[in-house]
Amino acid sequence: MSRFSALLAGALLTALALPAAPAQAAAPDPDVVAATDAGPVHGSAHDGYRTFQGIPYAAPPTGDLRWRDPQPVTPWSGVREATAPGNRCPQGTTGDEDCLYLNVTAPAGAERRPVVVWLHGGSFTGGAGSDYDPHRMAVDGDVVVVTVNYRLGIYGYFGYPGLAGSGDFGLADQQAALRWVRRNAAAFGGDPANVTLAGQSAGGMSVCSQLTSPSAEGLFDKAIIQSGSCLIDYPKALFWPTIPAGSPWTGRTAVETAGSGLGTTLGCADIACLRGKPAAELAGHLGEFAKPAYDTPLLPAEPAQALRDGRFHRVPVLQGGNRDEHRSFVAVLDKMQPITEQRYHDLLAQSFGAQADAVAERYPASDYPSPAVAWATVATDRIWSCPTLQSDRLLARHTPVYTYEFADRGAPAPPGLPAGFPYGAYHASELPYLFDVAGLPATLDPGQQRLADRMIHSWTRFATTGHPWSRFDDGEARSLAPGEGARTVDLEDEHNCDLWLQDS
Numbered sequence: 153m154s155r156f157s158a159l160l161a162g163a164l165l166t167a168l169a170l171p172a173a174p175a176q177a178a179a180p181d182p183d184v185v186a187a188t189d190a191g192p193v194h195g196s197a198h199d200g201y202r203t204f205q206g207i208p209y210a211a212p213p214t215g216d217l218r219w220r221d222p223q224p225v226t227p228w229s230g231v232r233e234a235t236a237p238g239n240r241c242p243q244g245t246t247g248d249e250d251c252l253y254l255n256v257t258a259p260a261g262a263e264r265r266p267v268v269v270w271l272h273g274g275s276f277t278g279g280a281g282s283d284y285d286p287h288r289m290a291v292d293g294d295v296v297v298v299t300v301n302y303r304l305g306i307y308g309y310f311g312y313p314g315l316a317g318s319g320d321f322g323l324a325d326q327q328a329a330l331r332w333v334r335r336n337a338a339a340f341g342g343d344p345a346n347v348t349l350a351g352q353s354a355g356g357m358s359v360c361s362q363l364t365s366p367s368a369e370g371l372f373d374k375a376i377i378q379s380g381s382c383l384i385d386y387p388k389a390l391f392w393p394t395i396p397a398g399s400p401w402t403g404r405t406a407v408e409t410a411g412s413g414l415g416t417t418l419g420c421a422d423i424a425c426l427r428g429k430p431a432a433e434l435a436g437h438l439g440e441f442a443k444p445a446y447d448t449p450l451l452p453a454e455p456a457q458a459l460r461d462g463r464f465h466r467v468p469v470l471q472g473g474n475r476d477e478h479r480s481f482v483a484v485l486d487k488m489q490p491i492t493e494q495r496y497h498d499l500l501a502q503s504f505g506a507q508a509d510a511v512a513e514r515y516p517a518s519d520y521p522s523p524a525v526a527w528a529t530v531a532t533d534r535i536w537s538c539p540t541l542q543s544d545r546l547l548a549r550h551t552p553v554y555t556y557e558f559a560d561r562g563a564p565a566p567p568g569l570p571a572g573f574p575y576g577a578y579h580a581s582e583l584p585y586l587f588d589v590a591g592l593p594a595t596l597d598p599g600q601q602r603l604a605d606r607m608i609h610s611w612t613r614f615a616t617t618g619h620p621w622s623r624f625d626d627g628e629a630r631s632l633a634p635g636e637g638a639r640t641v642d643l644e645d646e647h648n649c650d651l652w653l654q655d656s
Contacts, residue, residue, distance in 0.1 A: 186256075186339040190227045193234035195256075200291045204256040204340065205282065206238035209332040210325065212250035213303060218427045219310055221317045222252060222328040237282035241304045242431060242438065244278065249431060251301050254329055257286050258296045262341025266348065266615040269333055269372065270299045271326060273353030273380075273580065276400075276442045277305045285588035292605065293612025296342035300329045302358075305438035311407030311445055312415065312423050319407040319445020323361050327450075330362075330371035348374040348615040352583060356380020357400045357455075358444075363465055364458035365450050374618055376611065377471040379579060382455035383539035383546075390503040390531050392481065401454050402443040410440065459546040468618040469547050470611070472556035472629060473540050475646075476576030478531035480566055483573040486524040496523035500530070514648055521574055537647040541627060548624050554614065555629035557641055558582040560603060562634070564594040582632070586611065599634035607632060 184195045184202050195204035210222035217223055238253025240246060259265065270286065272279040281299030290297050302308060308322025317324060330349065337344040349372040351359045357380040362368040364382065385399040414437060420426045446454045458464055485491065491499070496517055500508040511530060520526040537557075547553045563581035565571075575581070584594035585604035596604055610630075614620040621630055627644040644650060 185231060188336045188339055190225045191229065192231045194231045195234045197260075198287065200260050201287050202258050202260060202340075203287075204234040204258075206236055206253045207232075207234050207256065208238065208252060209254050209300075210252040210328045213252060213307070213321070213325075214249045216427060218249065218307070219312070219315060219317070219321060219423065221321065221324045237280070238301065240280040240282075241301055242307055242435070243274075243304055244438070245435070247304075249307060251303070252325055252328070253281075254298055254300045254332070255281055256296065256298050256340045256342075257290045258340045258342065259290050259294055262294075262296055264338070264343040265341055266295045266346045266612070267333060267337050267342040267344070268295050268297045268348045268350055268376075268612070268615050269330060270297060271302070271349070271351030271355035271358045272299065273351065273355045274304070276309060276322065276354045276357075276444070277439050279304075279354075283590040284583075285590075286586075288588070288604075289586060289608050289612060292608050293615070295612045295615050296337065296340055298329070298333055298337075298342075300326065302326050302329070304442075306434055306441045307438075309407065309441040309444055310411055310414075311404060311441070312411040312426070313408050315408070315411070315423055317450070318411070318448065319402070319404055319441075319443075320448050320450040323358065323365065323444050323450055326358055326362060327365070327368055327371060330368070334371065345373070346615070347372045348376060350376035350378070350611075351380065352378035353380055353580065354400070357382075357384070360455050361401075361444055361451055363467070363469070364453065364455045364463060366452065367450055369465060372465075372467065374467050374615060375465075375469045375471075376614065377469065378582065379473045379477060379536065381471060381473070381536075381540040381543040382459045383543040384535060385456070385539065386531075386535045387503045389499065391535060392485065393499070393502070399454070399456065400443055401446050401451075403454075404445045404447040407441065407443070407445045414440070459543060462546075462550055464547070464550070466551045468552040468554070468614070470554045470556070470614045470620060471540065471544060471547070472558065472632075473536050474577040474579060474581055475537075475557055475559040476528065476532060476561065477536040477579045479525070479528040479573070479575050480569060480578040480580075482524050482528035482531065483570050483575065486522075486573070487570040491522070491524040491527055493517050493523045496527055499527055510651070514651055525574060533647040533649070534652050537643060538649040538652040541643045541647070541649055542653055544624050544629075545626070552618065553624040554620050554622075555624045555643075556610075556632055557629045557643065557646075558585075559631050559633040559636075559641070560585075560600065562600070564592075564596070567591065567593065577633075582607070597634075603632060603634045 239248035241251035286297035302325035311318035356377040360382040561576040610620040
């Protein structure tokens, strides 16, 4: 997406025989100034909408505030420029620890419009709120959209014995952003009493975490979970051959043990020493802490168990995934080492042991364009689609649920991944239909553009009223593909969920 540059204006006053006066900055346009509780911010005006970028919602989590829950912003005097994104949180070789910023996009003239708070994906190790330009959603859906940075990797999910907040600093950031929205949404034309928390992949898993977090009670009124259900888990080697069995969450004891081990590696006997380490010394360990922790004050139970126990906030939920979710992952694996039919059966044995023959019988390689696509279908059904269906069922026992499956198998191919693979409706392929996304340039054909318009209408109708279409009825989900209208799909039948959910 385009990044908005800072507005710089000045004037030189001249007079005959007099020296020039110093340059003076032009007064901010009052039409793009909003008064937050920490001070006024000056944004940018566009055709039909306004943007305010790089607004701090918490103090910089640096120095002694590294690995502490987010602290209040220091108020500023004067009008703060909000015309460019704030720093990205550390990821790879980029980013800065001073990164707790958010961005607001609001329709021109908005008053008490529903608010959508968007949590980006990126495996809890990458991404930024500013990667998502939501102006189509804001203008066409008549909603205010807030995109959020939150701490990632070792900065967001580090744990250490005796450390308050161990394993959940990124989730705590998200809650601080939601509290900021409750306090400040009205200043941007939003309705603080109508807030929808939404996210995709790690962002969807974050929404799920907040749905089951006691300290998030009252911070949002609806939830949208895209490809990130609370029940996602995976057997050994199914997500990737070197990844053990697990889920996107981990226990507090495990993360604190890992943190203590890192302290030993870095020559530190206490958390104060670790807080004093320069970012360069932590850079090689960013991805070692990439799972939110449960058995903590913020997340007392693993989200899957919380759903099974009915311990979650009673808000309407819009939830779904993509029909061919795992194909993009398998395309990379197949490029590295082609998945022959023999390797397909070897992978099945590695993941399913004595049940491998039963899985192979349900997913014979001959039924698919290649053994790699067969393997991707197994992974899609077992990791993504069927756990999401089970999550729908558990949620629907207590609250309104609306389900979808993004099924455009002609979606624009992911840039930078192997060419020629039949990606179908792969993980994250729905995002360009909702946002202009950095790194995912997408040209939609007329049918896909109509689908994008329909999706934005449905997402924002849910944010406005809580009712995008008819409520979830056991295995039925709204299928989202060009030209399909209001077609539904039986998820259990399409994804062989009778095989995968028999022990749930």
